[in-house]
Amino acid sequence: MGKVRVGVIGCGSISQYRHLPEYAANKEVELVAVCDIVEERVKEVANKYGAKAYTDYKELIQSGEVDAVSVCTPNYLHAPISIEALNNGLHVLCEKPMATSQEEAEAMIEAAKKNDKKLMIAHNQRFVRSHQKARQLIENGEIGKIYSFRTAFGHPGPEGWSIDGKDSWFFEKEKAYIGAMGDLGVHKTDLLRYLLGEEIVEVGAFIETSAKEFADVDDTAVCALKTENGIIGTLAASWSYTAKEDNSTIIYGEKAILRLEDHPEYSLVVQYTNGEVVNYDLGKIQSNDEGGQNTTHVINNFVESVLTNTEPPINGEEGMKSLAVILAAIKSNETKTLAKVFE
Known part of the structure; x- marks a missing residue:
């Protein structure tokens, strides 16, 4: 496959400090879409990274324009958004904690398995x-x-x-x-x-x-x-x-x-x-x-697992444990x- 087309859902601090700059720095990635419920914020981020702005995560997920997403939302949305993305055939990098219950975590793992997609949890x-x-x-x-x-x-x-x-x-x-x-x-x-x-x-x-x-x-x-x-x-x-x-x-x-x-x-x-x-x-x-100078290695590991079709170092099971x-x-x-x- 060529470059991994990525969408980032949630444009708060973790996204702006980590996910966006680290995807932008990765030669194997094309950062195509960003999503946030705050319209002003998402437009600003979209302009900065030359990406398309969404305010509804389902629209981004169903756009057919991305291969993978980062889920950088408040904790209660981690599971629903990750599952929606996996069920739509996308790879998912989800911020920690991966979910708010064991049931949610298990459902995320199940969705990754069923759709044969990568699920990685951002434990850095x-x-x-x-x-x-x-x-x-x-x-x-x-x-x-x-x-x-x-x-x-x-x-x-x-x-x-x-x-x-x-x-x-x-x-x-x-x-x-x-x-x-x-x-x-x-x-x-x-x-x-x-x-x-x-x-x-x-x-x-x-x-x-x-x-x-x-x-x-x-x-x-x-x-x-x-x-x-x-x-x-x-x-x-x-x-x-x-x-x-x-x-x-x-x-x-x-x-x-x-x-x-x-x-x-x-x-x-x-x-x-x-x-x-x-x-x-x-x-x-x-x-x-220290800003973006010092990579957390999370994004690069996720991208590599998608490109090489290998198990991410911190998969859903690890996140759940x-x-x-x-x-x-x-x-x-x-x-x-x-x-x-x-x-």
């Missing part, structure tokens, strides 16, 4: 170089048995970078379904599954709204997680880290401790039990401050008991 943490190096060290047995971990993803909140500020859909329960846990926590459950190479099976969580009085979703969550082989650790996700972002992960092993994105200079620090310390300078983790941990955390918080993942 797996493509961070320090994370890939850490996974390699763990797989090679470099740090021995893993005992514990802690991971955090927090920043001052979406109002600072969402196109709509405090009026953003991120803060509305009907549209977002879940707050910091869905926005940031799901990135980290995906990362932990990738790094540890095993599934998380049980969760205990406290989920609160402590910083954003105007929001009707959670903004701070702390979870205890247990994997199938009994590794236990914590995950914190928050929009209440007011001064500086934290995106760090620490893995405690028998032979060494791995510190990922935890040091101001070195993206990976390995502290061995014999006292030796190895610092890796693998470049900064991508963040929105990472979402399931978040759903279990919500259940744990509501029932005040430990919740099993996938139950």
Whole structure:
């Protein structure tokens, strides 16, 4: 096939920071259509990228002019739009969290299978170089048995970078379904599954709204997680880290401790039990401050899987397993008991 003809549905911040510039930079892509319910916004974006503007996603999907779409809408629309696109024979790259329930996630996976199309979920943490190096060290047995971990993803909140500020859909329960846990926590459950190479099976969580009085979703969550082989650790996700972002992960092993994105200079620090310390300078983790210079690799991987007809690195099943941990955390918080993942 020639170039992949792409449409981007939803022209908010994630689309403008990531999807649009990264598609535009990809030589194998023709960015042909953009869609947003805000007419002024979509016209501006369409002009900038020389694409056709739509305000109705169904029209874009049924236009016959695209091979693939990115779904960059509020969370509650991820599943319906993705399923509609898959059923119309389009490949789909969907933002995270892929859906707001397991049923929705399963329906998306089913639609991809039935129509023999690619479904990829935009979890970008797996493509961070320090994370890939850490996974390699763990797989090679470099740090021995893993005992514990802690991971955090927090920043001052979406109002600072969402196109709509405090009026953003991120803060509305009907549209977002879940707050910091869905926005940031799901990135980290995906990362932990990738790094540890095993599934998380049980969760205990406290989920609160402590910083954003105007929001009707959670903004701070702390979870205890247990994997199938009994590794236990914590995950914190928050929009209440007011001064500086934290995106760090620490893995405690028998032979060494791995510190990922935890040091101001070195993206990976390995502290061995014999006292030796190895610092890796693998470049900064991508963040929105750096603009489009620093690719997240998500878009390029998606395009490649479409062109080469190979399974995307983070398919629907992977997305669903990472979402399931978040759903279990919500259940744990509501029932005040430990919740099993996938139950």
